[in-house]
């Protein structure tokens with residue numbers, strides 16, 4: 073018996089990989105049709121896109137830089153989803169993470185990097201966690217929905233950033249920006265390719281994904297978070313405090329977004345400026361969806377989206393607007409969200425293919 | 440009844456399901472089942488939890504496709520793509536968990552999905568008229584303008600029945616309709632079923648209550664482990680034979696309650712007040728004590744504060760005033776976890792909502808509320824070896840079917856879900872257990888088992904608060920009985936002290952003193 077259901081579990085794991093993979097392929101195909109429709113050559117366009125994403129060391133550096141913050145905001149949103157909170161506020165939490173990291177990083181000139189770097193990272197995570205906990209606390213205390221409160225907090229964080237870089241922390245002329253953080257608080261690059269660098273932040277981001285995976289799957293904290301996410305009434309009955317859990321999940325989710333902000337400051341810009349988060353917080357929602365809220369899946373989906381983004385820039389050079397990628401991304405989300413459609417395709421295909429055992433077919437039907 | 444027989448006289452049958460097999464990834468839920476229902480009869484379908492009754496009916500209603508087999512409805516072979524095809528073929532189903540929209544009115548719910556229109560506008564007046572007509576014709580008393588959330592379960596069920604009739608059902612499937620009804624409501628339902636039968640409707644009725652089945656049905660089909668073990672005429676069988684066919688062995692239908700020596704008083708509730716969701720007083724000034732090794736039964740018609748009482752004592756609901764003591768310690772309004780850590784456990788009345796996390800596998804459900812403690816957790820990490828070992832033993836001990844700890848709890852049949860909850864709550868050897876409707880939806884074998892476990896707990900000096908709408912269950916298990924009416928105690932007495940009629944009077948609001956006065960006269 074047990075072995076049988078482990079087989080089923082394996083199969084459902086396989087499915088949860090297959091569905092997004094197929095969704096991506098189909099979406100790219102539809103993208104190709106659209107490119108054809110606007111009178112361009114899709115093979116050429118996608119070729120350029122691939123080159124833009126992976127064709128050179130510079131391309132890779134650009135790609136991985138984008139991926140770092142996307143992975144972390146994806147994790148932030150995905151972790152929240154698993155615990156039943158809809159954290160739309162990764163954008164604002166990322167900004168707060170950047171602000172906290174910047175303020176701490178400015179003042180660590182006389183501290184050696186081994187201390188300065190962890191301190192700055194921690195400050196960023198605290199900033200994000202603090203910002204998200206406000207929404208968590210409001211929900212636990214008053215029932216205010218986190219979608220509303222996190223959106224409001226996004227705006228506050230946005231205006232706060234603008235105020236800081238044009239007021240108390242402003243430096244130089246041109247666009248309002250903060251001063252650079254101390255050298256000792258900057259993360260050294262992993263690799264350097266001409267003017268671009270592969271930030272070492274990616275290692276921290278992947279480590280974060282693994283930690284979140286372990287947290288969700290192996291710990292009591294994850295057990296409680298998922299229990300609340302699935303059925304808060306039963307969780308409460310099982311002695312799990314709903315309000316404590318909501319605040320805690322929000323804090324963890326916010327810490328991840330805050331980490332994205334901190335790494336953006338420590339690896340890429342070394343400072344903040346208005347809208348330095350460039351909507352990565354919102355992209356996190358997309359990435360969490362495609363990665364099916366699974367931390368490991370989110371690593372792949374973040375890489376997918378960063379590659380599409382990195383490639384889309386080059387696509388413009390052959391006359392294909394980079395909006396195509398936005399469309400492709402939208403179609404991917406549609407298919408992943410409507411995963412039953414894809415599952416039915418897979419089942420039909422396997423039926424046609426070799427008329428497999430009825431078990432597999434039923435398994436899909438009832439899943 | 441042989442197969443040729445059925446084939447010859449197919450036109451007398453409303454439903455004929457032939458050689459139906461349904462395979463789920465982990466179980467064969469229906470194994471070559473033949474099931475035939477004559478036109479115009481009430482046909483009962485019984486069987487143990489997980490026998491495959493609901494699955495069989497879901498296929499007739501087009502919710503699942505059979506893995507193999509054929510279905511005939513009114514002499515015509517059918518191949519339903521979904522419930523809408525089944526509805527067109529004249530089949531209606533009332534599920535065990537109702538599918539009504541809470542904040543719409545009765546009339547709106549009935550016509551939902553097939554709304555009458557006047558031009559492009561929804562014709563509410565016409566809808567109301569139709570519903571009223573159906574309701575009068577079959578004695579289905581409903582309040583057409585009331586919102587679903589404001590009416591009792593019994594009426595919600597009548598709304599479900601009207602809904603199927605409104606869509607033109609000639610064959611009605613009722614999946615455990617009486618599990619949630621009071622005895623009065625059950626009687627009313629039976630009147631309705633008889634009226635429907637007189638009007639030529641065919642009814643398939645699933646139940647675990649053999650007495651009811653014997654009372655209402657013409658024919659009975661028994662299922663066991665996915666197979667049909669027999670179809671019998673109701674007039675030619677009895678409770679014992681049916682129980683035997685279902686379980687495959689003799690079942691003890693009444694349990695023995697050996698005398699015990701009571702220990703010290705361990706639970707003490709004094710003048711507690713509890714509010715319901717609408718902030719109205721639901722439990723009023725209630726007091727009682729329970730001793731070690733004692734079962735206190737709470738009798739009463741549903742909705743008289745029993746739910747709120749159970750929730751308050753388990754820490755889920757605030758006690759507004761009064762005192763709740765355990766082992767001489769004040770525990771009023773402690774958190775659920777604090778209360779559970781004292782050795783108090785709780786079998787909730789709503790197993791789907793409170794008792795289980797359907798998306799979790801069985802082994803995660805079995806440790807809910809102990810998941811953070813040794814040996815299941817160590818410094819914040821789950822110990823999967825221990826969790827699985829413990830789960831394997833509980834699943835075996837409580838006979839959960841299929842005995843697969845990796846199965847998602849939501850995939851279990853209703854009765855087996857209840858077994859998982861029982862295993863968790865009784866398996867932790869509690870000192871005090873609050874038990875609400877423990878056997879709702881269980882088969883006779885499982886009921887026997889639950890009753891034995893509760894008696895065992897009592898023998899091991901556990902204190903039990905038993906809340907049940909089944910007076911019979913209260914009478915067969917309790918040492919003492921307290922009757923609740925509108926949130927208050929109507930009095931408390933030793934089991935055996937009062938007759939069933941007298942208890943009935945108390946359940947209707949008479950105080951025990953008044954009854955004792957009557958007795959003396």
Ligand SMILES: Nc1ncnc2c1ncn2[C@@H]1O[C@H](COP(=O)(O)OP(=O)(O)OP(=O)(O)O)[C@@H](O)[C@H]1O
Pocket residue numbers: 438463464465466467468486487488489490491492493494495840841850851852853854855880
């Ligand atoms: N969707 C599903 N996926 C997997 N297994 C299922 C599914 N639905 C039912 N089963 C399994 O099929 C078997 C029959 O279940 P079914 O619900 O038909 O039982 P039942 O006779 O209605 O029992 P009960 O009296 O407890 O309601 C059970 O072993 C159950 O676990």
Ligand SMILES: [Mg+2]
Pocket residue numbers: 492493494852853
């Ligand atoms: Mg059932």
